[in-house]
Amino acid sequence: MKDILDKLEERRGRARAGGGQARIDAQHKRGKLTARERLELLMDKGSFEEFDMFVEHRSAEFGMEKSRIPGDGVVTGWGTVNGRTVFAFAKDFTVFGGSLSEAHAQKIVKIQDMAMKARAPIIGLFDAGGARIQEGVAALGGYGEVFKRNVIASGVIPQISVIMGPCAGGDVYSPAMTDFVFMVRDTSYMFVTGPDVVKTVTNEVVTAEELGGAAVHTTKSGIADGSYENDVECLLQMRRLLDFLPANSEAGVPEWPSHDDLEREEKSLDTLIPDNPNKPYDIKELILKIADEGDFFELQEAFAKNIVTGFGRIAGRSVGFVANQPIVLAGVLDIDASRKAARFVRFCDAFGIPIVTFVDVPGFLPGTNQEYGALIKHGAKLLFAYSQATVPLVTVITRKAFGGAYDVMASKHIGGDVNYAWPTAQIAVMGAKGAVEIIFRADIGDAKKIAARTREYEDRFLSPFAAAERGYIDDVIMPRATRSRIAKALAMLRGKRVEMPARKHDNLPL
C-alpha cells in the first residue's frame, strides 16, 4: 500500500515540477510567478482543487513522444474566492511555453463546461505562446473548442482573462471574447503575431512592449480593462473584482455587509459644480462619495478618460457606475468613450447589475476624425446598449446634458427608471452660445442684443426645470442627498421586471 501512495506522490511531484527547476527559475527571474503559485494567490487558502494533473499530450511529431510532461502546460480546477466558487485555468509557461495542444485544450474545455454546469465565474491566467506548433491542426481544433465555449458562456457566467506573460495567437483571441482582460505591466504582452512576424511581413521594427504591452492595450487599443505592477497585486485585485460580480446571469448581485449609512449626507457635493459652467471638476469625487465606503473598482481607467466606468456598491449590493468626466475633453462622447461605456452597460445588463449614470456631457465630439472613424455607429452602440438594458437604471444629471448625448445617457425616453437632476443641471439641445448664434443669426453684429438673447436662452433652457415640467426629470434633488436618493430608488427597483419581445438576438451596430 505504501508503495502505491508513494507512487502517487511521486507522480504528483513530477506534475508540480512542470518544465523543471531551470525554467521555474527563469520564470521567477523575469518577475513572474508559476501557474500554481498564481492560483494559490487567487484562491482562498487551501481551496484550490486541481483536475487533470496527469494529462499528457499524445503527439509523436518532431520527437514530441520523448518529452511528455504531466499537466501538459496548463493547471486547471476550481476553488473559492471569499467563499464563492470560481473555476480557473492557469497556463504554465515552463511547459512548452504554455502552448496549447489537443490534450491541453481538452483540460480547459472540461473546466469551461463545469463552470457552465455550476453557473460560476471562470478566470483564465494566460502566459502562453498560442497553438503548439508541433501539433498543427489538432491544436487549432482545440482552440476552436475553447472559442466556441467562450461564446456560449458569454452573458451566462462572468469570464475574466488575465494576461501574465507573452501571449500570442489563440491566447489572445480567447481573452478577447471574455468579459474582462487585465495585464501585468512590463511582463505581459498581447499580439496576434509577434515582433518577428511583423518585421517579416510589414518591415516594421517594434519591441514586444511597443507592439502589445500593457501601456498599448490600456491606453491605445482599449483591449485591456486595467494593468497592475506585478502578479501579486494583479491577482489580489482580481479577488476584489470577483467580489463585485454575480455568479451568473440569474444569481443576482452579491450582497456584502456594509456599515456605510444610506442616509449619509455629503455637504461638499453642494459645491462640487463650479460657478463657471466651463470649469471642469472631477466626477470621480462624486462616485467616491456616493459608493459604500468609497470603494470603487474602476475599469479602463487609462482609456477614453472622458467617461468613467466601474463597479461600486450601494447598501452592500453591486452597481455599475457610468459617468461623463468633465476634466477630460469636457466629458464629451467620442468613439472610444461610446465603445467603452456601451460594453460596460451591456455587461451590467447581462448580469443583472443596476446602473447608476452621472451625466455632464456637452454632446458628441465634432470633427472629421470622429466622423470618418464612424462616430455615428460607435455612438449608436451606447444608445443601443442603454435602450436595451432592462436592469434598474438610475440617472442623475449634475450639469450639462446637451443634444443627442442627453438622450443617450440613460434618459427617461430610452428606459431610465428614476431620473434626477441637480439644481445646476442644464438640459438643452446645445449650450447658449451655439444656440443663439443659430437661432438669432440676424443679431450677430449687435453685441447688446446677443447678450440679451443669451440670457433669455440661459434662463429658459439652461436649468433642469424645462425637463422637470415635462416629467422627463422625476425630481430636482439637493446634491448632498444624492446617495440616499439613489439608494431609495435602487431599493424600490429591486423587483424590476421588463420583458423585451422574443427574437433570436438583436442586431447591435458593430
Ligand code: HXC
Ligand atoms: C510550441 C512553444 C510555442 C508554441 C513557445 N514555445 N511557443 N512551443 N508551440 N507555440 C516554447 C519554446 O520552444 C521554448 O521551449 C519555450 O516555449 C519558451 O519560449 P521562448 O521563445 O524561449 O520564450 P520567449 O523568448 O519569452 O518568447 C515567448 C513567445 C515566443 C513570444 C511566446 O515563444 C513565440 O513567439 N512563440 C510562438 C508564438 C506563435 O506564433 N504561436 C502560434 C500562434 S497561432 P524551450 O524548450 O526552449 O523552453 C495560434 C492559432 C490559434 O495560436 C487560432 C487563432 C485564431
